[in-house]
Amino acid sequence: MTSPAIATFDLTKNYGSTRALIGLDLQVGEGEVLGCLGPNGAGKTTLIRLLLGLLIPTRGRAEIFGSDVQRDTVASHQRLAYVPGEANLWPSLSVAETLRLLGQVYGDVDLKYQSKLIERFDLDVNKRVRALSRGNRQKVILVAALMTRADLLILDEPTSGLDPLMERAFRLCVHEAKDRGQSVLLSSHILSEVEALCDRIAILREGSLVEIGTMTEMRHLSAVSVDMTFERDVPDLAGVDGVSSLEVQGHTVRCLVRGPMEPLLSAIANCGVRELLSREPSLEELFLAHYGSTASDASDHDDE
Amino acid sequence: MWGVVFGLYVAIQALTYATSYKTLASRHLLVQEFGRNVGISALVGPAIRIGTVPGFTAWKCLTVLAIIGAVWAILTSTKLTRGEEDAGRWELLLIGGVTRKSAAQQAMLGLMAGATVLFVLTAVITAAVGHSSEVRIDAGGAVFFALAVTSGVFMFLAIGSFCGEIATSRRQGAGVASALLGTSYALRMVADSGTGLAWLRWATPLGWVEELRPLTRPQPWALVPIAASVILFSLATFVVAGRRDLGAGTLSDRSSIGTIRRLPMTPFGLAIYTSRTTLIAWAVSIVAYGLLLGSIAKSGGKIITSSQSLRQVFVRLGVSGAEAYLGVALLIMAVALSFVAINQVSAAEREESSGQLENLLVRPYSRYTWMVERISLGASVLALGGVLAGVATWIGAASDGAHVDLATLVDAGINVAVPALVLFGAGILALAVIPRFVSTVTYALLAWFSLIEIVGGAVNLNHWILDLSAFHQMAASPASPVNWTANVAMIIVAMAAASLGVVIFQRRDLKGE
Numbered sequence: 001m002t003s004p005a006i007a008t009f010d011l012t013k014n015y016g017s018t019r020a021l022i023g024l025d026l027q028v029g030e031g032e033v034l035g036c037l038g039p040n041g042a043g044k045t046t047l048i049r050l051l052l053g054l055l056i057p058t059r060g061r062a063e064i065f066g067s068d069v070q071r072d073t074v075a076s077h078q079r080l081a082y083v084p085g086e087a088n089l090w091p092s093l094s095v096a097e098t099l100r101l102l103g104q105v106y107g108d109v110d111l112k113y114q115s116k117l118i119e120r121f122d123l124d125v126n127k128r129v130r131a132l133s134r135g136n137r138q139k140v141i142l143v144a145a146l147m148t149r150a151d152l153l154i155l156d157e158p159t160s161g162l163d164p165l166m167e168r169a170f171r172l173c174v175h176e177a178k179d180r181g182q183s184v185l186l187s188s189h190i191l192s193e194v195e196a197l198c199d200r201i202a203i204l205r206e207g208s209l210v211e212i213g214t215m216t217e218m219r220h221l222s223a224v225s226v227d228m229t230f231e232r233d234v235p236d237l238a239g240v241d242g243v244s245s246l247e248v249q250g251h252t253v254r255c256l257v258r259g260p261m262e263p264l265l266s267a268i269a270n271c272g273v274r275e276l277l278s279r280e281p282s283l284e285e286l287f288l289a290h291y292g293s294t295a296s297d298a299s300d301h302d303d304e
Numbered sequence: 305m306w307g308v309v310f311g312l313y314v315a316i317q318a319l320t321y322a323t324s325y326k327t328l329a330s331r332h333l334l335v336q337e338f339g340r341n342v343g344i345s346a347l348v349g350p351a352i353r354i355g356t357v358p359g360f361t362a363w364k365c366l367t368v369l370a371i372i373g374a375v376w377a378i379l380t381s382t383k384l385t386r387g388e389e390d391a392g393r394w395e396l397l398l399i400g401g402v403t404r405k406s407a408a409q410q411a412m413l414g415l416m417a418g419a420t421v422l423f424v425l426t427a428v429i430t431a432a433v434g435h436s437s438e439v440r441i442d443a444g445g446a447v448f449f450a451l452a453v454t455s456g457v458f459m460f461l462a463i464g465s466f467c468g469e470i471a472t473s474r475r476q477g478a479g480v481a482s483a484l485l486g487t488s489y490a491l492r493m494v495a496d497s498g499t500g501l502a503w504l505r506w507a508t509p510l511g512w513v514e515e516l517r518p519l520t521r522p523q524p525w526a527l528v529p530i531a532a533s534v535i536l537f538s539l540a541t542f543v544v545a546g547r548r549d550l551g552a553g554t555l556s557d558r559s560s561i562g563t564i565r566r567l568p569m570t571p572f573g574l575a576i577y578t579s580r581t582t583l584i585a586w587a588v589s590i591v592a593y594g595l596l597l598g599s600i601a602k603s604g605g606k607i608i609t610s611s612q613s614l615r616q617v618f619v620r621l622g623v624s625g626a627e628a629y630l631g632v633a634l635l636i637m638a639v640a641l642s643f644v645a646i647n648q649v650s651a652a653e654r655e656e657s658s659g660q661l662e663n664l665l666v667r668p669y670s671r672y673t674w675m676v677e678r679i680s681l682g683a684s685v686l687a688l689g690g691v692l693a694g695v696a697t698w699i700g701a702a703s704d705g706a707h708v709d710l711a712t713l714v715d716a717g718i719n720v721a722v723p724a725l726v727l728f729g730a731g732i733l734a735l736a737v738i739p740r741f742v743s744t745v746t747y748a749l750l751a752w753f754s755l756i757e758i759v760g761g762a763v764n765l766n767h768w769i770l771d772l773s774a775f776h777q778m779a780a781s782p783a784s785p786v787n788w789t790a791n792v793a794m795i796i797v798a799m800a801a802a803s804l805g806v807v808i809f810q811r812r813d814l815k816g817e
Contacts, residue, residue, distance in 0.1 A: 055813045056813055080666075084662070088662065089663065104569050104570060105668070
């Protein structure tokens with residue numbers, strides 16, 4: 001098969017006057033893991049729902065392995081599995097029944113892998129869905145998607161509600177899928193998750209594709225947020241290599257640092273640093289630093 | 305708004321009567337026809353002094369409005385309490401320092417305040433109409449009458465709230481409360497069917513309402529059990545509310561299943577499985593009402609045909625008394641099946657809006673297949689319901705020795721399912737075009753059909769308006785032969801609406817959470 005796993009052509013979706021997705025041209029190759037980053041309301045979920053044929057595009061079209069998602073919806077679904085950010089399952093069914101139902105609708109399920117997944121995610125299959133916590137429901141929908149071994153996995157913020165241990169189990173599954181040559185579209189607003197799993201990253205903002213490239217090409221995006229408190233007056237850090245987004249408030253400073261820490265560290269040496277905290281910046285902070293504005297005023301359709 | 309509806313209904317009945325039965329002689333005839341008619345009295349309650357405007361008004365309005373009010377009360381109370389909780393909005397309130405118990409108390413207070421407004425509006429409108437020289441209902445009578453008419457609302461608000469508290473979901477709560485209402489109606493029906501079981505009336509909420517006998521021979525002491533039940537159910541509601549966990553219920557709902565049940569795990573099997581409780585409940589009600597109607601058909605028919613003029617009409621048509629009675633009484637089945645139709649459409653709508661349908665549609669399962677399966681399920685349920693109604697009525701009638709053909713009654717049963725099918729088709733179309741308003745549209749249509757059927761005959765409406773009601777198109781079988789031409793036309797309309805729905809549904813955005 002030479003068709004790409006995902007191909008969109010001028011894909012556009014408007015909700016009334018709100019433009020949720022604007023003329024998107026995107027390709028995900030076979031065996032590729034593409035991360036889709038963007039703040040809430042950037043159009044990630046709209047894109048995914050269009051790819052699944054759940055929404056009707058205002059303009060343009062999309063293909064999954066060469067099948068048009070509107071005209072040959074069923075054919076395109078035969079080769080993909082999808083994990084939504086929130087699992088809306090049937091409360092009265094047990095976990096086992098849910099998996100059986102969803103497996104039957106898909107058609108072909110790797111039962112051996114299914115049992116492995118159930119064990120890995122520590123699921124009690126005899127429990128009714130009603131009695132499960134949000135995280136456990138998310139695990140059910142994850143297992144239901146992964147057990148198909150579909151050629152394309154579409155994951156929409158799949159780790160919401162999972163604890164760190166389960167997040168690790170999830171990452172292991174994505175690596176396995178990659179090793180088997182499955183393609184993955186992973187939407188997320190957690191930079192480190194995308195960094196750890198993806199070959200390429202696409203950045204959406206206010207419905208448009210802002211940038212797309214490999215992780216190395218996106219190096220400029222990875223930065224560290226540093227908070228410092230000084231005993232004396234704050235030194236002037238504006239000209240220091242790699243430092244940006246300076247915010248000074250009394251004796252405290254917050255800034256982003258790209259590349260090596262060394263220049264900053266030498267600049268603050270002997271300036272009476274009382275406290276220094278560094279952490280991964282939120283996507284909002286990165287976007288603010290890189291693109292000048294957040295997308296918080298964009299459509300809210302991603303949250304629907 | 306409901307206060308106005310109640311008031312207008314009363315006004316229409318009173319004025320219609322006053323204008324259509326002007327002479328004493330015509331009223332005398334009416335008394336003869338309906339006064340001792342066991343069948344009619346089983347349906348809507350015994351007719352006391354219907355030779356007077358107030359008596360007729362009370363008779364025509366009391367049971368009908370009490371039932372409508374009770375249904376409204378159940379839906380509202382379970383929605384306001386349990387529905388809000390299911391939606392997670394109670395959680396926000398409870399975090400804000402409100403206890404579960406006081407939340408339940410405030411909700412009840414709000415509901416009762418609403419019911420009081422309903423009562424006041426009904427009283428005012430009744431008193432205003434009563435002022436007319438033709439009607440003549442004094443103010444005191446109007447107030448007591450309004451109290452009687454709305455007492456069902458008060459009782460079932462309390463009962464609905466209680467059921468909402470003990471159930472695990474709004475649907476279950478509404479189901480339990482509706483079952484109580486159904487039982488109450490059935491018991492009252494037995495009490496009023498002249499079987500010597502009149503005391504049973506005192507064992508049922510709807511019976512108490514009847515025993516108030518407003519505008520005729522008022523019995524205020526029947527307010528005692530009514531008030532007692534309101535207080536008791538309210539207190540029980542508060543106690544349960546204070547003791548249980550948020551989201552939990554007292555009714556059984558096991559969280560774990562030992563072995564995998566042998567269910568047909570397909571989307572179609574799932575649709576049947578998730579609606580099984582509702583379907584069984586409806587089937588039981590339809591059979592119960594069928595048996596009841598059938599078993600009182602003979603006596604009901606005897607009284608209809610005891611009127612000279614009517615008997616001649618029916619003899620000419622070759623219709624027995626029991627058949628004549630059932631022709632009118634089976635309209636109840638048409639309404640019941642319409643509710644089943646609405647229920648089927650709402651179930652489909654809920655599957656979409658809850659996001660559950662999405663789980664199927666992201667797999668190799670098309671919207672077309674889902675719609676067609678849903679439509680086949682709904683249509684089969686309605687057809688089976690019709691047959692069931694016919695067979696149950698026949699068994700009831702045969703047990704009482706009434707001479708009615710099984711085939712005739714099965715035909716009549718299918719006949720009453722046809723308007724429900726029209727409603728179902730319209731509902732499917734609404735689901736495709738305006739999914740958020742499916743319930744509004746379908747209930748409005750049912751109300752429209754019923755209203756035209758109730759008011760239409762009396763007020764000489766334009767035949768075009770009458771023709772728009774599916775109930776009006778339906779022949780009163782078995783009193784008159786089934787009108788297959790009209791039925792086929794209605795089925796075509798239903799199929800056209802449903803097909804259009806399927807086409808549109810495939811071309812719109814899927815709704816989800």
